[in-house]
Each structure stands twice: as structure tokens, then as C-alpha cells.
Amino acid sequence: MVTQSPEVAGFTWIIGDSPKLHLLATFILLAGIRLIARLTQRYICNLPPGPRGLPLIGDVIHIADQEWLASPQRRDDYGEVMYISALGTGMLIINSQRVAVDLLEKRSTIYSSRPHYISAGDFMTKNLSFTLTPHGDLLRHFRRVVAEGFSKSAVQQFHPIQNREAIVLALALIKSPSTLENHFHRHAWSIMLSVDYHLPPVESKDDLYEIEGHVRRFLQEIHPGTRLVEYFPWLRYVPNRFAKWKRNSQYWFVQDSHMFQRLLGKVVDDLANGIDRPSFGATIIKTQSKHGLSELEQAWLAGDTLAAGGETTSTTLHWWILAMLVYPNVQARAHAELDEVVGRDHPPTFADVPFLPYIRAMVKETVRWAPTVPLGVPHASTVDDQYEGMFIPKGTVCLQNMRVLNFDPEVFGSNAAEFDPSRYLDEKGQVKVLMRGREEGHVSFGFGRRVCPGRHVAEGTLAIDFATLLWAMRFERPEGSWGELDVRTLVQSGLTAHPVPFECKVVPRFTEAETLLNEGLSMYE
Numbered sequence: 129m130v131t132q133s134p135e136v137a138g139f140t141w142i143i144g145d146s147p148k149l150h151l152l153a154t155f156i157l158l159a160g161i162r163l164i165a166r167l168t169q170r171y172i173c174n175l176p177p178g179p180r181g182l183p184l185i186g187d188v189i190h191i192a193d194q195e196w197l198a199s200p201q202r203r204d205d206y207g208e209v210m211y212i213s214a215l216g217t218g219m220l221i222i223n224s225q226r227v228a229v230d231l232l233e234k235r236s237t238i239y240s241s242r243p244h245y246i247s248a249g250d251f252m253t254k255n256l257s258f259t260l261t262p263h264g265d266l267l268r269h270f271r272r273v274v275a276e277g278f279s280k281s282a283v284q285q286f287h288p289i290q291n292r293e294a295i296v297l298a299l300a301l302i303k304s305p306s307t308l309e310n311h312f313h314r315h316a317w318s319i320m321l322s323v324d325y326h327l328p329p330v331e332s333k334d335d336l337y338e339i340e341g342h343v344r345r346f347l348q349e350i351h352p353g354t355r356l357v358e359y360f361p362w363l364r365y366v367p368n369r370f371a372k373w374k375r376n377s378q379y380w381f382v383q384d385s386h387m388f389q390r391l392l393g394k395v396v397d398d399l400a401n402g403i404d405r406p407s408f409g410a411t412i413i414k415t416q417s418k419h420g421l422s423e424l425e426q427a428w429l430a431g432d433t434l435a436a437g438g439e440t441t442s443t444t445l446h447w448w449i450l451a452m453l454v455y456p457n458v459q460a461r462a463h464a465e466l467d468e469v470v471g472r473d474h475p476p477t478f479a480d481v482p483f484l485p486y487i488r489a490m491v492k493e494t495v496r497w498a499p500t501v502p503l504g505v506p507h508a509s510t511v512d513d514q515y516e517g518m519f520i521p522k523g524t525v526c527l528q529n530m531r532v533l534n535f536d537p538e539v540f541g542s543n544a545a546e547f548d549p550s551r552y553l554d555e556k557g558q559v560k561v562l563m564r565g566r567e568e569g570h571v572s573f574g575f576g577r578r579v580c581p582g583r584h585v586a587e588g589t590l591a592i593d594f595a596t597l598l599w600a601m602r603f604e605r606p607e608g609s610w611g612e613l614d615v616r617t618l619v620q621s622g623l624t625a626h627p628v629p630f631e632c633k634v635v636p637r638f639t640e641a642e643t644l645l646n647e648g649l650s651m652y653e
């Protein structure tokens with residue numbers, strides 16, 4: 129049930145109940161006097177400052193992301209949708225699967241665009257970034273190519289890469305468990321570079337300098353509140369000389385285009401020399417006559433899938449380790465399954481995965497439970513619409529409150545907030561379909577025409593990672609750790625959210641594990 133008219137829900141939420149405070153705070157916010165606005169925000173509205181201290185909707189979303197908004201309590205407080213209107217941008221925050229499906233899937237012709245970003249879209253990526261591409265022909269072409277290159281059957285060509293990298297990760301964790309996050313990072317980017325361009329694994333952080341720089345700049349540009357031009361579009365016409373942001377964005381478009389063209393160029397050269405190795409880049413080039421994308425569009429398409437897959441996968445692994453520490457009984461059950469199905473004389477391979485239902489259920493449960501992209505990637509509507517008595521204006525930005533949607537007790541039961549892979553198993557212990565028409569069993573991969581095209585790659589990586597790591601080791605809290613681990617707080621970094629840092633001890637499960645991992649690795653050299 130939608131309990132409040134959107135406007136009322138929005139403003140009650142931002143500023144509080146008092147009409148005087150509302151007027152005062154609105155005036156000061158709009159006046160844009162940064163210092164006064166920040167004080168107002170802090171002491172009158174009681175909101176902490178945003179990442180850049182800008183008193184715009186960015187701040188609201190910033191704090192909301194982290195804890196407040198992602199609490200299932202929000203649905204009880206505000207109903208299935210909340211609407212915020214600030215500086216002319218309408219924002220719909222969706223708190224129910226029913227509404228998300230009604231709008232983003234059943235009305236996907238209206239709700240499949242992206243918000244228009246002047247800096248990140250028009251200048252920094254010239255609207256070639258797949259993730260920001262508005263609804264239209266280019267999006268259709270992009271989606272057709274990814275549907276082919278990342279289909280359920282096509283992603284099997286990446287299994288050897290994923291299997292090898294899972295072993296490398298396991299060995300790295302055994303050798304130096306203290307830098308868990310760095311290992312996940314290197315691992316996820318290695319897989320993506322290989323999936324996209326068949327490049328060798330990343331050796332050091334320097335190899336990631338350019339691509340990480342691109343992702344960081346991109347996420348910063350689209351973060352609400354970073355660029356005033358997004359709220360005052362006439363600023364785009366300020367001459368370059370007086371607009372550093374514009375000069376920078378134009379500069380980075382050229383640099384990033386070079387990087388993506390160089391990366392894809394290697395695949396072009398290989399194919400020209402008769403070397404046809406599995407990669408998404410190779411699929412793009414070989415299907416060019418079907419999709420008709422230009423060289424630059426192809427380079428950006430591959431580059432964008434690279435950028436979209438690295439951080440999300442590495443963050444998911446980080447949340448998963450936290451779950452392993454908080455739920456040791458789940459870890460023990462996975463160990464038992466691996467001992468029974470795989471045994472202890474070789475590390476798991478993809479051939480084992482179909483016989484590991486608990487591990488496969490754990491993949492679903494991790495992606496459901498871990499709010500990697502807590503508000504989803506925003507969709508935007510392209511025409512005015514009416515929904516259950518509400519008027520939703522054209523251009524409304526639709527955020528999906530993932531933790532609330534994935535913790536819906538009507539779908540996932542009363543223990544929805546717990547990490548319990550067995551919710552995905554039937555009475556025979558086999559993986560069951562929990563949500564009709566949604567094989568993955570959660571909504572973390574998004575909706576409708578924009579659903580994550582890399583989901584089969586991600587699921588493959590997670591399945592073999594979980595199997596290999598749990599086969600070889602146990603994750604424990606170090607002796608002397610005290611207090612409960614924090615599974616609730618979200619540490620925001622761009623669109624993704626990490627858990628609060630925690631310590632973890634890695635214990636090999638049996639003495640031969642390391643030797644067998646090394647032997648397993650030699651099969652992929």
C-alpha cells in the first residue's frame with residue numbers, strides 16, 4: 129500500500145515536521161550559501177555533511193545510503209514509495225518488489241532510461257558509457273551485444289580463467305591473509321581484464337592505475353551534489369576558460385577513449401593475426417556487422433563492462449567473508465558439502481559446481497544479503513506517468529532500495545535479514561526457484577531492460593571462488609576480537625557499499641591444501 133502522497137512523504141523526510149523549519153531550511157538550501165546551508169543542515173535539519181560538503185540532495189542520499197535508508201524500517205515509516213523533490217529533480221525511492229516490478233519491468237518502456245548527467249554524460253563520456261546510455265538505439269545495440277557475449281552459455285568460455293584466478297586468490301589468502309581487500313580487488317580486476325580482453329592477470333596495483341582512475345572519476349561525477357551544473361544546467365555554457373570541471377571532463381574523455389581503444393586494439397590485432405582467444409572484446413569485434421557499432425562505441429562498450437564488473441565483484445566477496453565470520457554454522461555446512469562432493473585430493477573445478485547446491489545457494493544468498501549497490505543504478509522515466517493515484521513526472525529518478533526489497537519477509541520469510549543459503553534449497557537439498565520469473569532469486573542485479581548483463585559472469589566467479597576458498601581454508605575471527613561484527617552499516621564508495629572494516633583469520637583446513645592448489649594451478653599455465 130502506498131501510504132502517503134509522494135510530495136508529503138518527501139519533504140517530511142528531508143526536513144522534519146515543522147513548517148517553519150521547512151521554509152527556513154528550503155530557503156537556505158536554495159540560496160546556495162554553502163556555510164550557512166551546511167550549518168543549517170547540521171544543526172537544524174540534523175543531517176551530517178555530504179562528501180563534498182554540498183548542501184544538495186547529494187547529502188540526503190549520502191547519509192541515507194549508509195544506514196538510514198537501507199533499513200527495512202523505512203518501508204514501515206514511509207510505505208512502498210518515497211518521493212523527494214529537490215531543485216527540480218524528482219526522486220522516487222522504491223521500497224517494495226511489487227512497485228519495482230510494476231514500474232521498472234511492466235512499464236519498462238517508460239522507466240528504462242538513466243538520469244541525464246551533464247558532466248559525466250555529455251562531457252566526460254560523450255554519452256558512450258553503457259551504464260549511462262539513455263533509452264534509445266545505442267542502448268538497444270549495446271544490450272544486443274552483451275546479451276550475446278555474456279549469455280549463460282557464452283560465459284562458460286571464461287570458466288578456465290575464473291577457475292585459475294580462484295586458485296591464485298586462495299594461495300594469496302593463505303600466504304598473506306591480512307590484506308584481504310587488496311587480494312579481492314586484484315582478483316576481480318584480473319578476471320574482468322581477462323574476460324574483456326584476454327589480458328594476463330594483474331601483477332601489481334600499478335596495472336590498475338588507469339582503469340581505477342576512470343572508475344573513481346566517473347563515480348565521483350555522478351555522485352549527487354558533486355557538480356552544480358547538474359542542478360543549474362545553464363552552467364554548461366560557461367566558457368571553458370572559467371569552468372575547470374568542463375576542461376577536466378573533456379580531457380578525461382580523450383584519455384579514457386585512448387585507454388579503451390588501446391585495450392580493445394590488442395584484441396583487434398590478435399584477431400587480425402589469426403589468434404582467436406575467448407573474450408568479450410573478441411565477441412564485439414566478430415559481431416560488428418550485426419550491431420554496426422563504431423570503433424569508439426565498441427571500445428567504450430568493452431571498457432564499461434570492465435568498469436562495471438570489477439568493483440561490484442570484489443565488494444561482494446568482502447561482504448561474503450563477513451557473513452562467513454558471523455555465521456560459522458553456514459561455513460561448516462559448506463565445508464561438509466565440499467568434503468563429500470569434491471573430496472580432498474584436488475581443488476574444485478566448474479565440473480563440480482552443479483553438484484554443490486549449498487555453494488550455489490550461497491552465491492544467491494550472498495548477492496541477496498550483501499547490499500553491494502544499495503540503491504541500485506538509478507533508472508529515469510521518459511514520459512509523465514500515473515501510478516496508483518500518484519503523478520510521476522517525466523525525468524523522475526527511480527532508486528531501488530535493495531536491502532529493503534531483498535529483505536521482504538513476504539518473499540524471504542521472517543528470517544530475511546539473516547544470512548541463510550538454505551532458503552534457496554528445497555526439501556531434497558536442491559536449488560529451488562524462490563521468485564517466479566527471476567532465476568537468481570533476488571533483485572540485486574536490477575530490473576527490466578537494464579538488468580545487469582554481467583550477472584552470469586558474476587555468479588560464475590562467486591561460485592568457483594566460494595568453492596575453492598572454502599575447500600582450502602576456514603575463516604575465523606582472530607583471538608581476542610570482541611564485540612559483535614557490524615553487518616548493518618554501509619560504508620559508501622561511489623555506487624557500491626562495503627562493510628565496516630573487520631579482522632579475519634585464515635586457517636588452512638588440511639596440510640596438503642597449499643600443495644594441491646599449486647598443482648591445480650599448473651593445469652591452467
Ligand code: HEM
Nearest residue numbers: 258259433436437440505572573574575578580582585586
Ligand atoms: C555481484 C556482482 C554484480 C552486481 C551486484 C551487479 C549489479 C548491477 C546492477 C544493480 C546494475 C543496474 C541494473 C539496473 O539498472 O536495473 C548493473 C548494471 C550493469 N552491470 Fe552489473 N553487477 C555485478 C557484476 C557485473 C559484472 C561482472 C559485469 C560485467 C561482466 C557487470 C556489468 C554491468 C553493466 C555493463 C551494467 C549496465 C547495464 C545498463 O545500464 O543497461 N556487472 N549491475
